[in-house]
Amino acid sequence: MKHFIIKGPTKGVKGNINISGAKNSCLPLMAASILFEKKVVFKNIPLVNDVYTMKNLLIALGSKVVINKSNKMMTIINTRPHKLVVPYELVSTMRAGVLTMGSLLGRYHKKNIYVAKGGGCSLGIRDINYHLSGFESLGASNSLQKGYVKISSKDKLKGSLFKFPKVTVTGSANLIMASVFIKGFHIIKNISIEPEVIDLINFLNNSGANIKFLGKRTIKITGVKELIKGNHNIIGDRIEAFSYLCVAAITGGRVTVKNINPKHLKTELSILKKIGYKIKTSDNSVYLKSIKKLNSVKIKTAPFPGLATDSMPMLLALLTKVPGKSEILENIFSNRFMAAPELSRMGAKIKVKRNKAVILGTRNLFGADCISSDLRTTFSIILGALSATGTSKIQRIYHGLRGYSNLEKNLKKMGVKIKSVEK
Numbered sequence: 001m002k003h004f005i006i007k008g009p010t011k012g013v014k015g016n017i018n019i020s021g022a023k024n025s026c027l028p029l030m031a032a033s034i035l036f037e038k039k040v041v042f043k044n045i046p047l048v049n050d051v052y053t054m055k056n057l058l059i060a061l062g063s064k065v066v067i068n069k070s071n072k073m074m075t076i077i078n079t080r081p082h083k084l085v086v087p088y089e090l091v092s093t094m095r096a097g098v099l100t101m102g103s104l105l106g107r108y109h110k111k112n113i114y115v116a117k118g119g120g121c122s123l124g125i126r127d128i129n130y131h132l133s134g135f136e137s138l139g140a141s142n143s144l145q146k147g148y149v150k151i152s153s154k155d156k157l158k159g160s161l162f163k164f165p166k167v168t169v170t171g172s173a174n175l176i177m178a179s180v181f182i183k184g185f186h187i188i189k190n191i192s193i194e195p196e197v198i199d200l201i202n203f204l205n206n207s208g209a210n211i212k213f214l215g216k217r218t219i220k221i222t223g224v225k226e227l228i229k230g231n232h233n234i235i236g237d238r239i240e241a242f243s244y245l246c247v248a249a250i251t252g253g254r255v256t257v258k259n260i261n262p263k264h265l266k267t268e269l270s271i272l273k274k275i276g277y278k279i280k281t282s283d284n285s286v287y288l289k290s291i292k293k294l295n296s297v298k299i300k301t302a303p304f305p306g307l308a309t310d311s312m313p314m315l316l317a318l319l320t321k322v323p324g325k326s327e328i329l330e331n332i333f334s335n336r337f338m339a340a341p342e343l344s345r346m347g348a349k350i351k352v353k354r355n356k357a358v359i360l361g362t363r364n365l366f367g368a369d370c371i372s373s374d375l376r377t378t379f380s381i382i383l384g385a386l387s388a389t390g391t392s393k394i395q396r397i398y399h400g401l402r403g404y405s406n407l408e409k410n411l412k413k414m415g416v417k418i419k420s421v422e423k
């Protein structure tokens with residue numbers, strides 16, 4: 001199994017990193033291609049494993065999907081009606097497979113659609129009850145049959161009013177996709193306004209859909225007959241950008257991350273400034289420079305524009321080296337501090353109680369053998385290993401390769417002593 005070997009400490013990394021397209025924008029956009037009879041072209045696609053898994057899922061449903069690695073473009077053509085069963089083996093490895101529910105229902109609502117119910121994951125129970133009640137508000141019924149969610153509606157989907165009980169990113173994307181061709185209009189309240197959901201709304205509107213904001217988290221979707229051919233440039237990945245800013249922060253270096261809209265990580269940047277890092281932004285880049293005096297902070301995760309739960313594991317690692325006592329409240333997932341025990345093996349002083357982590361900054365961490373459990377935990381452990389004295393071995397890095405393209409190459413470019421070993 002491939003693992004990383006990192007020799008630390010790495011001091012004062014320097015570099016410019018070109019950020020990839022956002023994985024969590026590309027995945028719903030690919031699911032939305034099911035709504036199109038005409039060709040769809042995506043630019044600035046991230047070359048990460050999850051995108052290839054979603055490609056295989058779309059091909060299994062009957063789409064023609066071509067990825068051009070050199071210019072990071074993807075073309076999707078639907079020449080025939082899609083199959084309406086989304087198999088478990090494709091959903092079990094990537095939860096985002098649940099996103100095909102909304103677009104299949106939106107296009108084939110009078111048919112029976114079967115989508116495997118995704119398993120749990122290390123972050124905690126990943127329920128889809130809000131997704132299903134959203135579909136019910138359009139007149140679609142659902143039932144669970146042998147691990148598959150069966151969704152269908154006898155008549156054309158009809159608009160009404162729905163309020164999400166809690167902000168859900170893929171739940172919002174799913175209901176938006178299901179509402180594109182409805183009869184009348186649908187008012188949806190308490191939707192996610194994560195940049196990736198806004199990217200999906202922009203893509204659909206530019207392709208002929210009619211989605212308007214009535215308030216901060218309220219939209220009105222008026223059904224249209226069909227969508228014209230789609231063409232979209234995917235936004236930069238804010239979590240990847242933040243991850244590389246933390247590499248410079250934890251090693252006392254400096255970095256410029258490019259092809260990223262700084263407004264998409266506003267809270268993360270204000271936290272880094274509060275800790276004491278020097279930040280400069282342009283309209284599509286962020287520059288971070290470390291300085292000596294660092295301050296502990298108390299932070300909490302929240303739906304956008306709050307601190308992204310996906311950014312939190314990297315901050316957890318960073319705060320192990322900031323003098324004083326810091327606190328993190330995780331308000332999105334029930335089990336998001338998976339990096340804490342691994343960082344503690346390096347000597348980090350972290351106490352986790354339910355959804356709160358208290359971190360006592362320490363001067364020295366020491367290299368250790370670690371095992372990753374999910375995408376963002378992988379990067380958090382890497383940050384710990386960068387600042388630790390000695391060699392660290394990080395196993396199960398396939399989790400990290402799901403969401404970071406050119407991970408090893410980018411880290412080496414910044415001066416990190418890292419190598420991957422197949423065994």
Ligand code: EPZ
Pocket residue numbers: 024027095096125126127128129130131132166167168169170171309310332333334375403
């Ligand atoms: C999306 O997951 C992202 N995944 C996650 O990134 C991200 O961590 C998360 O949003 C939060 O920002 C993709 O976009 C593909 P939620 P999602 O529905 O949509 C509960 C990655 O690997 N909930 O916003 O699944 C849920 O359990 C991942 O990049 C219900 O209870 O997250 C969680 O506690 C990690 N019922 C909270 O809401 C539902 O029907 C927010 O989840 C839906 C959600």
